[in-house]
Amino acid sequence: MKKNWLSYPYLVWVLLFIFLPLLLVLFYSVTTRTEDGIRFTFEHFQRFMEPIYLRVLLRSVKLALISTVICLLLGYPMAMILAGNGFKRKQIMVFLFVVPMWMNFLLRTYAWMTLLERKGLLNTFLSWLGLAPLNLLYTEEAVVLGMVYNFLPFMVLPIYSVLSKIDKSLIEAAEDLGADGVTVFRKVIFPLSLPGVLSGITMVFMPAVTTFVISRLLGGGQFTLIGNLIEQQFLLVGDWNFGSAISMVMMLVILLSIGVMSKYEKENEGSGLF
Amino acid sequence: MTRFLKKSYAALIYLFLYAPILILLVFSFNASKSRGIWAGFTLKWYLELFQDRQIMKALYNTVIIAVLSSAIATVIGTAAAIGIHNMKKLKRKIVMNLTYIPVVNPDIVTGLSLMLLFIFTNFRLGFISLLLAHITFNIPYVILSVLPKLKQLDKNLYEAALDLGATPLYAYRKVILPEIMPGVITGLLLAFTLSIDDFVISFFTTGSGVSTLSIIVYSMARRGINPKINALSTLLFITVLLLLVIVNIRTSGEHRKKE
Numbered sequence: 237m238k239k240n241w242l243s244y245p246y247l248v249w250v251l252l253f254i255f256l257p258l259l260l261v262l263f264y265s266v267t268t269r270t271e272d273g274i275r276f277t278f279e280h281f282q283r284f285m286e287p288i289y290l291r292v293l294l295r296s297v298k299l300a301l302i303s304t305v306i307c308l309l310l311g312y313p314m315a316m317i318l319a320g321n322g323f324k325r326k327q328i329m330v331f332l333f334v335v336p337m338w339m340n341f342l343l344r345t346y347a348w349m350t351l352l353e354r355k356g357l358l359n360t361f362l363s364w365l366g367l368a369p370l371n372l373l374y375t376e377e378a379v380v381l382g383m384v385y386n387f388l389p390f391m392v393l394p395i396y397s398v399l400s401k402i403d404k405s406l407i408e409a410a411e412d413l414g415a416d417g418v419t420v421f422r423k424v425i426f427p428l429s430l431p432g433v434l435s436g437i438t439m440v441f442m443p444a445v446t447t448f449v450i451s452r453l454l455g456g457g458q459f460t461l462i463g464n465l466i467e468q469q470f471l472l473v474g475d476w477n478f479g480s481a482i483s484m485v486m487m488l489v490i491l492l493s494i495g496v497m498s499k500y501e502k503e504n505e506g507s508g509l510f
Numbered sequence: 511m512t513r514f515l516k517k518s519y520a521a522l523i524y525l526f527l528y529a530p531i532l533i534l535l536v537f538s539f540n541a542s543k544s545r546g547i548w549a550g551f552t553l554k555w556y557l558e559l560f561q562d563r564q565i566m567k568a569l570y571n572t573v574i575i576a577v578l579s580s581a582i583a584t585v586i587g588t589a590a591a592i593g594i595h596n597m598k599k600l601k602r603k604i605v606m607n608l609t610y611i612p613v614v615n616p617d618i619v620t621g622l623s624l625m626l627l628f629i630f631t632n633f634r635l636g637f638i639s640l641l642l643a644h645i646t647f648n649i650p651y652v653i654l655s656v657l658p659k660l661k662q663l664d665k666n667l668y669e670a671a672l673d674l675g676a677t678p679l680y681a682y683r684k685v686i687l688p689e690i691m692p693g694v695i696t697g698l699l700l701a702f703t704l705s706i707d708d709f710v711i712s713f714f715t716t717g718s719g720v721s722t723l724s725i726i727v728y729s730m731a732r733r734g735i736n737p738k739i740n741a742l743s744t745l746l747f748i749t750v751l752l753l754l755v756i757v758n759i760r761t762s763g764e765h766r767k768k769e
Contacts, residue, residue, distance in 0.1 A: 242592045243590040243593025249646070250608050250609070253645075257624050258611075258623050260623060310523065317516045338707070338750055339747060340709065340746060340750070342709050342724055342731070343727070343746060350537065350735055353734075385530070448710075449709065449710070453731055467618070470625065471714075487616070490615070
C-alpha cells in the first residue's frame with residue numbers, strides 16, 4: 237500500500253512550523269544588524285560568557301541539580317513502594333501519581349504561593365503555635381520547593397516502570413546465593429533500575445533548568461534563571477539576537493543530556509509516559 | 511513494621527502532592543479574602559469569575575483553540591501516521607526524528623521560535639498565530655498515539671478489501687480507519703488536554719488582546735494571590751481530571767479487550 241502522499245501536509249507543516257523557526261533562532265544567534273546590513277558574528281555567544289550571565293546559567297544549573305537530587309532521594313523509595321506487591325490498589329495508586337503531572341503547572345505553582353505567602357496558611361499555623369511568621373515566599377528555597385513539587389512525578393514514574401519490569405527470579409537467585417537485603421539492592425536492583433533513574437534525572441532536570449514561571453512566581457523575580465533571561469530578552473529588552481544565542485546554548489545543553497540518556501536507554505523503557 | 515513504614519512514607523508523599531491542590535480548592539469557597547482564615551462558605555468568587563468579561567473571553571478562546579487545534583492536528587496527524595507507516599525505513603527514521611523535536615525541545619524554545627517566525631514573516635500575533643502554534647505542538651502526540659495502532663494492524667485486511675473490489679479510498683474508510691480509531695480518539699483527547707493545559711507556548715505566540723485562561727492565571731498570579739484564581743483553578747483542575755479519567759478508562763478498557 238503506497239500512501240506516502242498522506243504525510244505530505246504534515247511534512248510541509250514540519251518544514252514551516254518546526255524546521256524554519258529553529259533555523260531562524262540559529263540565524264538570529266549568529267548575526268547582528270548593522271547600518272550596512274546583516275553581519276555574521278559570534279558576539280552574542282561571547283556576551284553570554286560575561287560573569288553576570290554566566291552566574292545566571294550557574295544558578296539555573298545549581299537550582300535544577302538540587303531539585304533533581306531531592307526528587308531522586310524522595311522519588312526512588314516511592315517508586316520502589318509503587319513497584320512492590322504490597323498494595324492491593326496498585327493501579328489506582330499509580331494513577332494518583334499521574335494526575336498531578338497532568339495538572340497545569342501554573343496552578344501547582346500558584347497553590348504553593350497561597351501556602352507560603354506572608355499571611356498564608358503556613359504562617360497562620362506558625363502564629364497559632366505562637367511562633368513568629370517567616371519569610372517563605374520569594375526565596376531560593378521556595379523556587380527549589382516549587383521545582384520538586386512540580387517534577388517529582390517525572391522522577392518516580394520512569395523508575396517505577398523499570399523497577400516493575402525487573403525479573404523477580406534475579407532477586408531470588410541473589411538471595412539464594414546468600415546476599416542480604418542491602419547487597420541485593422546495591423548489586424542487583426539498583427544497577428538494573430539505572431535506565432529509569434537516568435531518564436528520571438533528565439525528565440526532572442530539563443524542565444527545571446528551562447523554567448521561567450516557577451522562578452517568577454515563587455522567586456518573585458529576584459532569582460533570574462536562564463529561562464527568565466530568555467523571556468526578558470525577547471519580551472522586554474527586544475534583543476532577539478542575544479535571546480536566540482542563549483536559546484541555542486540551552487538547546488545544546490538539552491540535546492547533550494538527551495544524547496547521554498539515550499545511550500543508556502533501551503527500547504521502550506520509560507516510553508509509557510506520554 | 512516495614513509495611514507500616516512503607517505505607518506512611520507513601521501517605522506522606524501523597525499528602526505532599528495533594529495537600530496544596532486541595533487547600534487551593536477549599537479556599538476557592540472561602541468568604542474571607544485573607545487566606546489564613548476560614549470565614550464561611552461562599553460562591554461569590556465563582557460569580558465574580560463569570561461576570562469578569564476578560565476571563566470569559568479567555569475561556570472562550572481556550573475552548574475554541576483547544577477544539578480547533580486538536581481536531582486539525584488529529585486530521586493532519588492521522589494522515590501523517592498512515593503515510594509514515596508506509597515509508598521506507600530510512601525516510602521513516604528521519605521523519606520520526608523531526609516529529610520528536612517539539613516533544614523534547616523545551617517549550618520556551620518552541621514558543622519563541624514560532625514567535626520569531628510569525629514576526630519575521632509579518633504575520634500578526636493573535637488568535638490565528640496561537641491556533642497555528644497549538645496545532646504544531648499537538649500533531650506529534652496524535653502521530654505517536656496512532657502509529658502503534660497501525661503497527662498492530664493486519665496488512666492482509668486492506669488487501670482483502672481491495673481483492674473484494676473496494677477502491678483504496680473505500681478500503682481506508684471502511685477497514686483501516688475503524689481499526690485505528692481508538693488510537694485516533696486517544697490522540698484527539700491528548701491533544702485537547704495539552705492545548706487546554708499549555709501556557710509557555712501560548713504566552714509567546716499570542717498578541718495583544720488575545721489571551722487564554724493560563725495566560726490570565728499567570729498575569730494575575732504575578733501580582734499576588736486572588737481568590738478568583740482559586741475559583742478558576744478549581745474549574746480547570748476538575749476539567750483536566752475528568753478528561754484524564756475518560757482517557758484512562760478508554761485505554762485500560764482496550765488493554766482488557768486485548769487480554
